[in-house]
Amino acid sequence: MFSKRGRVVVEDVPLPLCAAGGVLVRTAWSLLSAGTERTNISGQRVVDRLRRQPEVVGKVWNEVRRAGLSETVKLVTDKMDRPIQLGNSLSGVVIEVGAGVPDLAVGDRVACGGTGHASHAEYVFVPRNLTVTVPDGLHSKDAAFVTLGAIALQGxxxxxxxxxxxxxxxxxxxxxxxxxxxxxxxxxxxxxxxxxxxxxxxxxxxxxxxxxxxxxxxxxxxxxxxxxxxxxxxxxxxxxxxxxxxxxxxxxxxxxxxxxxxxxxxxxxxxxxxxxxxxxxxxxSRSTGPGRYDPSYEEHGLDYPLAYVRWTERRNMEEFLRLAADGGLRLSELIGGEFSVEDAPVAYKALEGAGRGVALLLQYTAEPAARPARSVSIPRTGRARPGALRVAVIGAGQFARQTLLPRLVSHRDVIVRAIVG
The missing domain is CATH 3.40.50.720 (NAD(P)-binding Rossmann-like Domain)
Known part of the structure; x- marks a missing residue:
């Protein structure tokens, strides 16, 4: 699920790889919170962003003077068209374990956090320090509150x-x-x-x-x-x-x-x-606790010694779930509705409706008929000459999208066979 120019869209994308230091999770429930989700969507609207960050106008003007109007328009359009992953709190089941994660196994119920990791998606790859085991007796719906709960607990x-x-x-x-x-x-x-x-x-x-x-x-x-x-x-x-x-x-x-x-x-x-x-x-109070925004902790699995940092991001997540499992929290009263992931755009509109709770849940298929592929086929537009050069591109960053790929795709002597990102 993505935000594109302030609109919520649901798209099929390749299955993420399970890299070392993390787990691949099949999502059961993910949480939509009224404040955070609306902020993420409105953040892509030009007018909203200029109101919040008037300094952006100066940056755009400087870019016009440096690169010219045409290139600046391309740059701004590229940024506005770039989809943003939504979501940061979910629960699910481990289906694959990466190297260097000895304490989790396939079939474990887990809750996951982290923007860019615990997204609204059927399958997500999440690093170890952003993944915690769900206690026995706690419903997966309640476990999906884990990120917001850790933020509150850190406060x-x-x-x-x-x-x-x-x-x-x-x-x-x-x-x-x-x-x-x-x-x-x-x-x-x-x-x-x-x-x-x-x-x-x-x-x-x-x-x-x-x-x-x-x-x-x-x-x-x-x-x-x-x-x-x-x-x-x-x-x-x-x-x-x-x-x-x-x-x-x-x-x-x-x-x-x-x-x-x-x-x-x-x-x-x-x-x-x-x-x-x-x-x-x-x-x-900075988000979910010590470790947040530290790539060494979140991405590379470097934990902080408990004797020196008692409550890290992950330990806050674990403690919130323990408190919920012990009956200390009434999370069901915060839920205003449940939607299938296919109805996510409707769910986002419902967040703005009167009478809803402060959170909504997205539900995912328990056992998909088949695991999605790790690649997607994109039909080629236009015709290439016989004997055209076949090219694979590794990396789909700004330069590739703005400069390299448009020229390759438009060239009749070149066929772009694959893009790896």
Whole structure:
């Protein structure tokens, strides 16, 4: 499944290879989350990207001056037409094990994470450190939450809360509601805040002691009232907005020497007086935990010693599944519907519909009639001369797509027999 120019498309592609250091997984369920998935799709629309990244205009203009208008148009068109893999959280069954992975076997139930790996696809190759075993008794549907659960768990770890302390969770989307449940399971008193009344009600049902609607009344006063005038020990921002109001409100909600943890994507134009006078700690929680964005860890399987890094990305994923298997989380209440992978475009539209849950699930065929091939045949257009040179191209990067392949394909004395990428 891909995003092309802001549209969701489902296409048949070759089966990925099972390389050393990872496993080939047949997907059972993959998770669509309202916030993340919509961001990935809208990220390809030109207008949306220019609003978020106005500096791109300057880069395009510089390219026009360097390479000329025609070449710049080709470059921009190539980037816009390039499909983007969607998805980052799934569960499935191992069907092939690469060299150097002694602790997983064919038939193991696993959950996988990682953008570019745990995509919405029938078959995926996933490196070892992004793959965890699903505990006995945990449904594969619940295991598909693994990536979002690890993000929420890492945010809780960064808050460094203790039993009996109070935390405010601002933004009750999927990660926010998972955060509420993890905090509750850890013995923390939880206050949830969201602009949507139905999300606040759901948070209360899932364990928040107090749930507030952001537009109703004064949330800062409500938090102070709920904490006896002291303020929260920590405020976790799981919202997504360019506004800096959430972080500055968080400063007002936190107690002296409290903590503000940024899990989501919020504006950071900080109001210094309250931040300084309360001597607050402001920390960022980076995705699923230590190891994220480190190619040595994610791609090449280099683990961090437990004695020095207790909770890595993979160990967070494992712990989230253990907590779910022990009954500490109610994940079924977060699911707004289930769709077949063929109906993925419909599922993405449903994410925007009112009344849906904060997550949807895509279901895949349990036992496909035949495993897909590792190659696809593309019919040749045009006619080549007898005796034409037969060429195979290894590598399908930007230069090959923009410059090399168009010239080869258009040449009557050349037949492109294969492209390997």
């Amino acid at each position: 809780v770890r960064r808050a460094n809360l203790q039993l009996g302390e109070t935390a405010v969770v601002v933004g009750l989307g999927l990660i926010g509601l998972l955060t509420v449940q993890i905090l509750r399971a850890a013995g923390v008193r939880v206050i949830g805040i969201d602009p949507l009344k139905e999300r606040a009600i759901l948070a209360e049902r899932l364990g928040a002691g107090v749930a507030l609607v952001a537009g109703d009344g004064n949330p800062v006063a409500a938090v102070l009232a709920a904490t006896g005038g002291v303020g929260a020990d920590a405020v976790l921002l799981t919202a997504a907005t360019p506004s800096s109001e959430p972080v500055n409100q968080a400063f007002e909600m936190a107690r002296q020497k409290g903590r503000v943890v940024i899990v989501g994507d919020v504006g950071l134009q900080l109001s210094r007086p309250t931040f300084y006078n309360k001597e607050l700690d402001l920390v960022i």
